Amino acid sequence: xxxxxxxxxxxxNLDGGTVEHILRSHLKMSQRMIRTLKQTDGVLRNAVPxxxxxxxxxxxxxxxxxxxxxxxxxxPESMNLEVCYEDSGVVMVNKPPGVLTHPTAxxxxxxxxxGVRAYLEPDGLVPHCIHRLDRDTSGLLLFAKHxxxxxxxxxxxxxxxxxxxxxALCYAPxxxxxDGTWQTIQSSIAGDExxxxxxxxxxTGGQTAVTHYxxxxxxxxxxxxQLSLETGRTHQIRIHLASVGLPLIGDTDYTYQLYGNAPxxxxxxAHMANxxxxxxxxxxxxxxxxxxxxxVESPLRPEMLELWEMLGGHQTDCNLVNCEFFCGNATVEE
Numbered sequence: 506x507x508x509x510x511x512x513x514x515x516x517x518n519l520d521g522g523t524v525e526h527i528l529r530s531h532l533k534m535s536q537r538m539i540r541t542l543k544q545t546d547g548v549l550r551n552a553v554p555x556x557x558x559x560x561x562x563x564x565x566x567x568x569x570x571x572x573x574x575x576x577x578x579x580x581p582e583s584m585n586l587e588v589c590y591e592d593s594g595v596v597m598v599n600k601p602p603g604v605l606t607h608p609t610a611x612x613x614x615x616x617x618x619x620g621v622r623a624y625l626e627p628d629g630l631v632p633h634c635i636h637r638l639d640r641d642t643s644g645l646l647l648f649a650k651h652x653x654x655x656x657x658x659x660x661x662x663x664x665x666x667x668x669x670x671x672x673a674l675c676y677a678p679x680x681x682x683x684d685g686t687w688q689t690i691q692s693s694i695a696g697d698e699x700x701x702x703x704x705x706x707x708x709t710g711g712q713t714a715v716t717h718y719x720x721x722x723x724x725x726x727x728x729x730x731q732l733s734l735e736t737g738r739t740h741q742i743r744i745h746l747a748s749v750g751l752p753l754i755g756d757t758d759y760t761y762q763l764y765g766n767a768p769x770x771x772x773x774x775a776h777m778a779n780x781x782x783x784x785x786x787x788x789x790x791x792x793x794x795x796x797x798x799x800x801v802e803s804p805l806r807p808e809m810l811e812l813w814e815m816l817g818g819h820q821t822d823c824n825l826v827n828c829e830f831f832c833g834n835a836t837v838e839e
Contacts, residue, residue: 525558575631584620594654644785657793674782675751677728722822
């Protein structure tokens with residue numbers, strides 16, 4: 506049987522603490538998980554099973570936690586994955602456009618989740634989506650290797666400590682937005698009653714959404730925009746960009762919603778593009794337990810660079826740039 510194993514070395518400041526205190530306060534385990542570990546003798550101290558979780562530990566002790574095996578109804582599907590980062594708890598993949606993050610009620614096969622399931626299958630691990638990208642969006646996507654790890658990273662998401670940055674090619678029919686200056690969009694988003702698959706901005710109710718953005722470069726009718734998210738609502742980037750006059754090229758839903766019958770240029774650009782021109786180019790966080798900084802970047806995909814040049818831009822306009830909000834000059838660390 507494959508079991509997900511977690512190891513924790515007791516630091517100086519926890520000398521004399523109980524095993525249960527470490528599980529709850531430092532490994533952030535739920536009471537339900539702790540009960541399961543008690544029932545399965547799932548905690549070892551220096552390779553010896555712990556018979557009582559109130560036992561006290563000493564600096565340098567190694568706690569090994571044997572988390573229960575998981576099952577999944579997602580069938581594994583072999584895929585050519587581009588793995589950008591991996592540690593004992595997570596794997597980060599560069600998602601191509603046109604691929605679902607996870608299965609839907611209508612489409613059960615072909616999702617990236619199924620591909621990661623196949624990738625982890627030899628180790629008996631089951632992937633969990635920590636966040637999601639729309640089908641047409643490319644870029645960095647993070648998966649947990651166990652429900653417990655998913656729980657830890659979900660805490661990061663809720664604390665806005667999983668920092669997601671994007672590059673977008675936008676239809677820019679006017680000069681709204683100050684080039685190079687960070688601006689913030691904060692609004693509430695709700696479902697569109699007339700079309701459930703779409704979202705609308707609302708003054709009351711809905712979910713609060715916060716997007717930071719800046720225009721990096723412009724041509725006569727298009728712009729490269731860098732974005733950083735504080736929240737991750739469905740269609741957040743698409744509807745926020747449209748609301749400030751910078752709808753994504755290829756996003757007919759919100760371009761049309763903003764301008765009525767889409768202008769000829771917007772329609773032309775949509776035909777030039779293969780789906781929405783949005784790429785998740787940077788993902789940064791500190792690992793939940795060890796607090797190791799991780800910052801991974803994925804260059805803009807070639808077809809987006811080619812489209813930008815067709816629109817009169819230069820590839821150097823899309824160079825990866827630092828985000829003053831979060832990442833700074835961090836690099837990948839393991």
